[in-house]
Amino acid sequence: MTRRMSSRTLGPIFLGLVLSVALSVGCTNTDTTVAAPTTVDDFRLIDHNGRSQWLGALIDEAEVFYVAIDLECGTDQALALMQSIRTAHPKAKVYYIAANPKQERKAYKTLIKASEKRAPVLMDTSLTISASLGLKTVASAVKVRPQDGHITPFKQGLSECPVRKVEPSAVDFKADILPIIDKHCLSCHTTSRWVKIFKDYPTVRGWSQMIRQTLRTQRMPPGGIDPHFRPYVGVAKAEDMDALLQWVEMGMPKSGHPDPFPKMNHDKIVALNNPKGWGKPDIVWEMPEAHIVPASGPDIYKYIQIAGPTKRDIHLNRIRFNADFRVTHHMNLMVLDRPLKALSDDQVFSKGNDQQMRVRKITATKGEMYHDHPTEPSLKVAHKLFEETILMTASRSQALSAELDLGAHRSMLIPKGSYILLEGHYGSTGKEGSNKAVIKIYEHPNPSESEVVERGCLYRGGFKIPPGKPSFTMKTAVDIDEDILLVRFVPHMHARGKAVTYFATGPNKERKVLLSVPNFQYKYQHEWTPEEPIFIPKGTRLETHMVYDNSKYNPINPDPTQWVYNGSSRAEEMHLPRFQFVRLDKDKDQ
Amino acid sequence: MTLLLLSILTACSSLFLDVPDFKRPNTAGEIISLHKMGDDATALVLISHGVDCPVIQQYSPIIKEMAASFAPKGVRFAFVNANTQDDAQEVAADLKEYDAGIPVFLDENQKMSMALAYKTTSETIVIDPKTWTIKYRGAIDDQIRYAGRLGKPRHHYLKDALGDVLAGVPVKTPSSRAYGCAISYLD
Structure with a gap:
């Protein structure tokens, strides 16, 4: 009875207690100057060989290392860091991750082929995955526990080259994001179809974590194609999906525009209900x-x-x-x-x-x-x-x-x-x-x-x-x-x-x-x-x-x-x- | 701040002390209390809910069946809905359409779900109301995944956890990964 009474009245205090206990036992990063992420959510990236690499599949790996690499700066240090990780952790799963909007698969193929430090190079063209791993400089590394995404910073400061970051000004909600949503998301997710995400802006925000997850793990738009080789009808361009993910990771800023979604949703339903007139079928x-x-x-x-x-x-x-x-x-x-x-x-x-x-x-x-x-x-x-x-x-x-x-x-x-x-x-x-x-x-x-x-x-x-x-x-x-x-x-x-x-x-x-x-x-x-x-x-x-x-x-x-x-x-x-x-x-x- | 708190809560779920009472409206507007629900229950099953989530929809008949089969043993089931985009009417309509037959806590300020450290809908918590401790957290079973659906489950996590709780023995698999619709905690 006493327990129940106290629980009822102490709800907020209970939360505070958990928070303070959590902080005191070191569940957060010890780096007090910058809030580095302590966990990373699931993601999928295509590597320099065109293979799809998925963190979620590594359930049996004890530790996975990600080494930030760049072709223009700190490359040798990154290769050397990989070598030292492989020596010290011969059984660990290892990846390079390259934050660069440019596709540099060929150059990485040449580099990795010539090097003895072979590992897949993940093409982080949206730059968001490197950021969510807390990688700030090239030739730094983090260790991830795949079961819960827990991150341990491993090596830092081997080079001074910064990992490329998304500039908030690079994503324009109205000019960039809305046309992508209209083309690649809305047809299935109007209020007349399944998972009615695009009813209005508050609803979109309510789904934001789900949208984020499907983009990070490349489940949406469906198909699983690598758009690198040539354009296909209806297939989103990689740079469009990157921009969409960047916008989602920024918290979906509407940048002062009035809510565009009710009209977009309505117009799409009208279009869906009125397919191209092909006349009477034969x-x-x-x-x-x-x-x-x-x-x-x-x-x-x-x-x-x-x-x-x-x-x-x-x-x-x-x-x-x-x-x-x-x-x-x-x-x-x-x-x-x-x-x-x-x-x-x-x-x-x-x-x-x-x-x-x-x-x-x-x-x-x-x-x-x-x-x-x-x-x-x-x-x-x-x-x-x-x-x-x-x-x-x-x-x-x-x-x-x-x-x-x-x-x-x-x-x-x-x-x-x-x-x-x-x-x-x-x-x-x-x-x-x-x-x-x-x-x-x-x-x-x-x-x-x-x-x-x-x-x-x-x-x-x-x-x-x-x-x-x-x-x-x-x-x-x-x-x-x-x-x-x-x-x-x-x-x-x-x-x-x-x-x-x-x-x-x-x-x-x-x-x-x-x-x-x-x-x-x-x-x-x-x-x-x-x-x-x-x-x-x-x-x-x-x-x-x-x-x-x-x-x-x-x-x-x-x-x-x-x-x-x-x-x-x-x-x-x-x-x-x-x-x-x-x-x-x-x-x-x- | 919300995200920081959430990540600490989830990263450190082992620090969970006891589950406090939560009072929230149901779809009829009546205030329901978690601890009152536990008064005459042998175990409580709280499942995170969201309107329009295909995973919850697919689990609804399964939840209905389980709730009915465990009711005689004193187990009570309830949903907790933290979606900011779902209003009471939409939740009521959804529960009518996908009839799981269990009540819902409308967690409008999301604090109940945040305290319970829910990350996704369908995430299920088994609470022992004698001690108000969490005995299991995770999926109902392993049948429904993002990539598709298994013909039948290989692991009946919830059923097994309830069996252990009712038998008064430690839960053999106290956690698993739940697949559902990720919850957005908005300020």
């Missing part, structure tokens, strides 16, 4: 019955045939996909040469069924496809390039509405006699939901004059991924024997998917990255369209690397103790580096 396919998603439980897959056999060739130009994306992660619109019939999900998509439904081989592009098993270093198992049966993936991350618009000059063929299947991937949301998708098809008015977009896949089955392995890479390659244009990348993996890269090695033997997704997000099943289609000349080797994380460090790994085989169920894995292309040599068309 064909409408509708699910004959709804898929029901219970309030709680594991993710589910369901399949349903919505049309077929089709009576004529369909040359589609645009698709608009209406589904209830509150319960729908994504839906695959599939074109098959056989009906779904009575095949159950288990039968069609069973473990080890390598061919699955990818039955048509692409015959005109005769390039051989190679499989590379990690145990066999050379690319040598020949295979064919398969036609991809999935025509379109409609996912909830497609912000405006799930649409595919091939543009005025292109079409995609659904051959006569096809069967149209929908594959729905659903997740529970806390209340029962349902999805009865409607697909509107707009045909090309003049198909004979359109370029035909084809779907290819360097499909691979028959693999097995060992338990516990954090990075298991599978490679495929195909020699392209005619000139083509690559118009879209559609990689697919399941919950162990970690990263995917598409490369092209041209006749001059130079290997170029076409697409790099170092932080593959299973949840979003993104597809990427380069702003300019990529010309692939005859004689190019197209190669893909897909990396899987079957370890416990992958937070959504269903079971890190098990071997994983090829299969369509979520517990299994898929290896589908898909792409869409146009043939440039018309005479080769069949």
